[in-house]
Amino acid sequence: MKNISYKSLIYGILLLFIYHPYYATAREKPRVFVLTDIENEPDDAQSLVRFLLYSNQFDIEGLIATTSTHQRDKTAAWRIQEIVEAYGKVRNNLMKHEDGFPTKEYLLSRIKTGLPRYGMAAVGKEHDSEGSEWLIKVVDQEDERPVWVPVWGGANVLGQALWKVRQTRTIEELEKFVSKLRVYTISDQDDSGIWIRNEFPALFYIVSPGEDYIHSTWNGIGGESFRKYASGADASLAENPWLRKNIMEDHGPLGAQYPEVEFIMEGDTPSFLGLIDNGLNVPERPDYGGWGGRYELYKPHFLPYRNFDYQEAEQRAIWTNAIDEVIGNDGRIYINNQATIWRWREAFQNDFAARMDWCVKSYDEANHPPLVKVDNTLNITIRSGEEIQFDASNSTDPDGDSLSYHWFNYKEPGTYWAFNWYKPITISDPKSAKITLGIGDQIELTKPQTTHLILAVTDDGTPAITRYERIVINILPKIN
Numbered sequence: 001m002k003n004i005s006y007k008s009l010i011y012g013i014l015l016l017f018i019y020h021p022y023y024a025t026a027r028e029k030p031r032v033f034v035l036t037d038i039e040n041e042p043d044d045a046q047s048l049v050r051f052l053l054y055s056n057q058f059d060i061e062g063l064i065a066t067t068s069t070h071q072r073d074k075t076a077a078w079r080i081q082e083i084v085e086a087y088g089k090v091r092n093n094l095m096k097h098e099d100g101f102p103t104k105e106y107l108l109s110r111i112k113t114g115l116p117r118y119g120m121a122a123v124g125k126e127h128d129s130e131g132s133e134w135l136i137k138v139v140d141q142e143d144e145r146p147v148w149v150p151v152w153g154g155a156n157v158l159g160q161a162l163w164k165v166r167q168t169r170t171i172e173e174l175e176k177f178v179s180k181l182r183v184y185t186i187s188d189q190d191d192s193g194i195w196i197r198n199e200f201p202a203l204f205y206i207v208s209p210g211e212d213y214i215h216s217t218w219n220g221i222g223g224e225s226f227r228k229y230a231s232g233a234d235a236s237l238a239e240n241p242w243l244r245k246n247i248m249e250d251h252g253p254l255g256a257q258y259p260e261v262e263f264i265m266e267g268d269t270p271s272f273l274g275l276i277d278n279g280l281n282v283p284e285r286p287d288y289g290g291w292g293g294r295y296e297l298y299k300p301h302f303l304p305y306r307n308f309d310y311q312e313a314e315q316r317a318i319w320t321n322a323i324d325e326v327i328g329n330d331g332r333i334y335i336n337n338q339a340t341i342w343r344w345r346e347a348f349q350n351d352f353a354a355r356m357d358w359c360v361k362s363y364d365e366a367n368h369p370p371l372v373k374v375d376n377t378l379n380i381t382i383r384s385g386e387e388i389q390f391d392a393s394n395s396t397d398p399d400g401d402s403l404s405y406h407w408f409n410y411k412e413p414g415t416y417w418a419f420n421w422y423k424p425i426t427i428s429d430p431k432s433a434k435i436t437l438g439i440g441d442q443i444e445l446t447k448p449q450t451t452h453l454i455l456a457v458t459d460d461g462t463p464a465i466t467r468y469e470r471i472v473i474n475i476l477p478k479i480n
Helices: 007-019 043-053 077-094 105-109 128-138 157-167 171-179 191-198 217-219 240-248 252-256 345-358
Strands: 031-036 060-063 111-113 147-151 181-185 204-205 295-298 318-321 324-327 333-336 380-383 387-391 402-409 434-438 449-459 466-474
Touching: 031 043, 031 128, 043 077, 043 252, 043 345, 060 077, 060 105, 060 128, 077 105, 077 111, 077 252, 077 345, 111 128, 128 147, 128 157, 157 171, 157 191, 171 181, 171 333, 217 466, 240 252, 240 345, 345 466, 380 387
Parallel strands: 031 060, 031 147, 060 111, 147 181, 181 204, 380 466
Antiparallel strands: 295 318, 324 333, 387 434, 402 449, 449 466
């Protein structure tokens, strides 16, 4: 879209992300519009089962069957309907555990389809589809909340919606439309993704670019045999024996819809894991990291394996792969982008298993998340050489379970570690409810820095469930 300048809008967005503070307040439900090439392989069906177990945390606006490079000339809305029907059979039992689960009838009304054509062959004049028209209608609603678009296959339904809005509206109207979208694609599974990113440079877009799956951040979800990088997580939690026991068998009609793993467990699930309200995730800040991985805003280098031969390189900054340093279960240190997801695997798999229990068990028989409460979380400011106390002893558990605590410094989302990597932040007794955090005074800061303190609270129920508190700490230079 070379005849329209977005430079000022892009700068405004960048400034928002740089200077907007994070406040640990109750979040509104995110609006979610899923694009899925379901039936190209089992993982889309797997992800949809998990997604529906969290459907009370989302306002689900669309479940759209699409094509992809793996399924070029057909869509499979029938499979979405099949899984939603199974969800309908357990919805009443889910409501015993938490409120807000949508009805089967509501979800069925949100199932649409894209054109049965591959990639850019479904973008342009006379290529509107039921799915692309519905996306435009959803974004146009009088609702200030953004629309999250997890893309599990090809992105051409999104591409067609953007193409039509650009053709039929003013520049200002187009900018407003684009500003309401939040896209997280599982790599590029057709040739429309790179076109979208380059044609609409102000679009919020999370992706590990290209068709290269081995190096992609989302690959940290599970399936070590499929991955290039070694993982320090428990591989068994993403394999069929665990899934049969905890998800597929003896867990009702919805669990029975979960197919066995063929290549990788739920490759699409990271696109919505970061939207779950668990106290750790901050959807608007991919650089903060969470269950869906961590991403930073930059223009990635061109690498041949990332792109189709006929695609251009990335032309602008996108939210893309970032690296965490994580100590694995084996005690080794791992430094790679997939660690930004697998570091949370035990927690999100246990959470999944607990919710699957909700499909068949009474409230008293099942486990439920602890409620984390820290006495001091907002506008935390400290100077080099100072200490500050935090107290989480008022945290509770709805089932009366005992709680364990784990405080740690999540260094990568902050800036302090980059300047003071050899002077770590100290946390007294990080396994207790009360801690003292200290900032070393050996280095003179020339400007304010930030660091992230994370509290993970885990109950002793079965399966154990973890919830979090994220505290962003502002570190100021010493007063001389």
